[in-house]
Amino acid sequence: MDTIAAAMDSEIDPESLALIIEIQLQDLRCMTKGKHTIDHGPDSEVAAQIMEAEVKNLSSFYADKSMSRSIAHALVTDADAIAAHVLQEKQAADDRAFALRDNPQGTRRHPTATASSSASHSKVAEDKINQNLAALAVDEKKIPSAAELSITTADPSASKEKSALRNCVACTSEVASTDSIRCPCSHDYCGDCTTSLFSAAINDESLFPPRCCKEPIPLDLIKPFLSATLLGAYEAKKLEHETLDKTYCHVQTCSTFVPPASRSRMAGNDVIRVGGWSISIRAAIT
Numbered sequence: 706m707d708t709i710a711a712a713m714d715s716e717i718d719p720e721s722l723a724l725i726i727e728i729q730l731q732d733l734r735c736m737t738k739g740k741h742t743i744d745h746g747p748d749s750e751v752a753a754q755i756m757e758a759e760v761k762n763l764s765s766f767y768a769d770k771s772m773s774r775s776i777a778h779a780l781v782t783d784a785d786a787i788a789a790h791v792l793q794e795k796q797a798a799d800d801r802a803f804a805l806r807d808n809p810q811g812t813r814r815h816p817t818a819t820a821s822s823s824a825s826h827s828k829v830a831e832d833k834i835n836q837n838l839a840a841l842a843v844d845e846k847k848i849p850s851a852a853e854l855s856i857t858t859a860d861p862s863a864s865k866e867k868s869a870l871r872n873c874v875a876c877t878s879e880v881a882s883t884d885s886i887r888c889p890c891s892h893d894y895c896g897d898c899t900t901s902l903f904s905a906a907i908n909d910e911s912l913f914p915p916r917c918c919k920e921p922i923p924l925d926l927i928k929p930f931l932s933a934t935l936l937g938a939y940e941a942k943k944l945e946h947e948t949l950d951k952t953y954c955h956v957q958t959c960s961t962f963v964p965p966a967s968r969s970r971m972a973g974n975d976v977i978r979v980g981g982w983s984i985s986i987r988a989a990i991t
Contacts, residue, residue: 726764730757873898874917886926890918896930903927904935907942914946 734757869882875898885895894902894917902922906912914921928936945951945962954961 722767726760729760875902886922886930888917888922888926889920892917899927900930900935903931903939907935907938910942910946913942 870879871882871885871887871893872879873885873895874892875894878895880895885893886899887893899922902912902915906915915927916922924939931939941962941964944964948962948965950965952963952965954963
């Protein structure tokens with residue numbers, strides 16, 4: 706995606722850009738081929754489909770931009786020829802109207818004001834051409850770069866949702882809806898504040914599970930903002946929080962929670978097997 710944006714912003718030639726886009730689309734199509742149940746594709750496939758839609762939208766945008774430039778260039782290049790043709794047609798129509806009005810019998814007469822009339826018609830035609838050029842020419846300053854282009858996906862509501870702004874209840878900053886979450890209590894949090902909230906809950910059991918207005922924040926809302934490491938730590942903390950008979954490592958400097966699946970009973974002692982070793986653990990009093 707960044708490759709296409711960089712190519713568009715650097716004014717690469719159309720043939721090379723078309724090749725880059727086609728290669729990107731082929732790669733994305735390969736990522737979407739796989740076996741899975743209908744409407745339950747893996748996240749990677751859904752992401753690839755979204756990226757494919759964005760690449761196609763960028764391609765359409767560049768094609769429209771190229772066509773606009775081509776039209777504007779043609780109008781500027783052929784302006785004199787177009788003006789001459791318009792003037793010729795206008796002059797012929799005026800001469801005919803003059804002849805029919807002042808000489809209905811058909812006797813040929815030459816108007817005395819032909820020179821001034823031609824000059825006037827020429828000015829009118831030139832002004833008309835300039836107006837058309839101004840209307841059709843592309844103002845490069847108003848065309849957004851590829852990086853600034855807002856992508857509209859297959860869902861028409863996506864562009865409206867992206868343009869909506871929300872105020873983070875924690876830091877009060879104004880962020881796009883796509884960079885924030887809305888809690889069940891209708892309060893909004895930006896991605897950074899939500900990540901900080903989850904990190905604090907992982908380190909402080911009294912804050913777990915993360916919540917707002919005493920209502921837990923669903924994990925699905927925050928997943929896009931969590932790193933793989935933080936997500937794993939949250940899942941581990943969630944298991945610890947939900948376990949009734951908690952067990953921890955007996956080493957005081959460790960005291961790591963031991964999941965129930967990792968325990969076994971040996972000679973009446975709680976142990977955990979790690980790399981072939983049986984390490985004693987103690988039950989925590991909760």
